[in-house]
Amino acid sequence: MDNVHIKYLEHFVDLPGAMAVDMGCRDGSLVRLLAEHKAKVIGIPTGDQTPGPDGENISFLPGSSGTLSLENSSIDLVVYIFSFHHIPAESQKDALVEAHRVLRPGGRLHIVEPFSEGSYFELLKLIDDQTQARAKAMEAISSAWTLGLKPIIAGSYLHVERFDTFDDFRRRIITVSPARAKAFQINERAVREAFAHHGIVEDDGRILFRQPCRMYHFARVQTAEQAA
Template sequence: MIHIDFLSSIYPLSAAKVVDIGAGDGTYARELARAGAQVTAIEIDEVKLEQLQANSHPNMQAMLGRAEAIPLADGSQDLACMFFSLHHVPEEVQEAALREITRVVKPGGRLHIVEPFPYGSMFDVVRMIEEETKVRRRSHALMRDLAQRDGFQLLEHKDYVLTRVFDDFDALLTKIVYSDQKRSNALPDVREEMQQVFDLVGETTPEGRAFHQPCAAYHFALNAAG
């Protein structure tokens, strides 16, 4: 997992208390747990929470919660992570979410956010079912702003490409559409065009059709200014 590999290279995950905010189906929470972290996976969607709980790890617990209302005690976490989830947090509560993160992470702790850019072959497919150009741009702008604020010290910033491989179009739908009710409801109107884009931009590999998503990781020390 490229996200966890990079994070592990700059931060010692073993025995760290980590909250994964917007954990989705738990893919990255489980990788954090396998790396030795004690993980609390927070998810707003009850269906995805059930998936999290059904596919857990001994080092992991899953809880219902929101980025702007994290059900954890003050200063209880060493590290907060958001993998491709910040742009899903409504703009009007993003500042509240940042305040919550600084509340639950201990002074001197870390914040690690990875956000996708609004381009790449994976984005070309995703935008057929949900247009995210504006929210993705906004999340990167917020990260640039955050790096200038008191209390946040940007320690690492790295651009890289996440590659996802799917056996076929239905496998992609299972991963990015069927687990989201809003996207599922929109699918009948765009399915044909979406499959055309899948066939056009997907890279044929021995493992299946590969799609590339450029993204950026931002790693902050919190309360760095005292």
């Protein structure tokens, strides 16, 4: 995962020594990056992915966004990077409530969501069009202040995805879910054409795609009134 997410996060949170949870940690890339910055990190994977073994300052736990097996007020930082929109819309409020429960007073919730635009979105929507899911997620996030999560800052920046080859892209995508693997197979010709059309070949031969995203950063307070 591109370090741009960590660079922005470091502006708002002292990572060394922080107890952090990466929700929807996928292959564990962000977990390992946070640990490299001296945070103590718990990864909560989604779907059938296996992020890897535990390590120094790293552990992986089963669970879901709505039911974290963590004690009340025990966490300094909860992070959702490109994962909040994968929560069913009817469960997104529960996920925010659960984040508030496990965060210490003053603890931080950091969410980054991709916009439905950019060259990577144009490529990915041929396999999994997440336009509506992303819109629902941003709607839910905008109401977090009513749940005792005080908005600190919101802003936009550009994330990039890089692939060595089309087969590298295919490999990463089909491991996410059986549904994506099937859609990839059905639409492979169109996906291959879009990959060639939208991708930017860098000097080292890797292919770059742009994904604009929105960052939301909250502090946990005791009441909704304090969050306003």
